[in-house]
């Protein structure tokens with residue numbers, strides 16, 4: 001599925017990932033934590049990535065973290081999906097180390113490109129794409 005106005009691809013929402021997207025639409029970050037070994041499984045899967053247990057529970061996370069790494073996209077390279085992001089150029093793709101979760105791939109919002117630094121504190125925000133889908137993004141945080 002894609003956003004009919006921008007042509008950008010949208011996440012495929014499955015029975016397994018649906019709880020994540022429902023929480024995102026209400027501004028909350030949830031991920032699966034294993035009842036058996038406590039490992040966090042991300043992205044969503046039907047069983048624990050560490051021990052294989054199907055007993056994994058959706059758990060709320062703070063959405064706070066620090067920038068691990070980032071890059072600034074200044075040119076659309078690739079097929080139609082990449083071209084659909086051209087109006088956003090320049091934009092940032094970053095890895096965030098969540099304070100209570102795994103490393104998370106996303107984009108920075110509400111921040112000038114030259115203000116982004118490795119290690120800077122950030123917090124998750126959700127922005128509506130379309131079709132009721134809210135995408136996780138990060139913005140600078142005062143901590």
Ligand SMILES: [Zn+2]
Nearest residue numbers: 034037048051
């Ligand atoms: Zn496990």
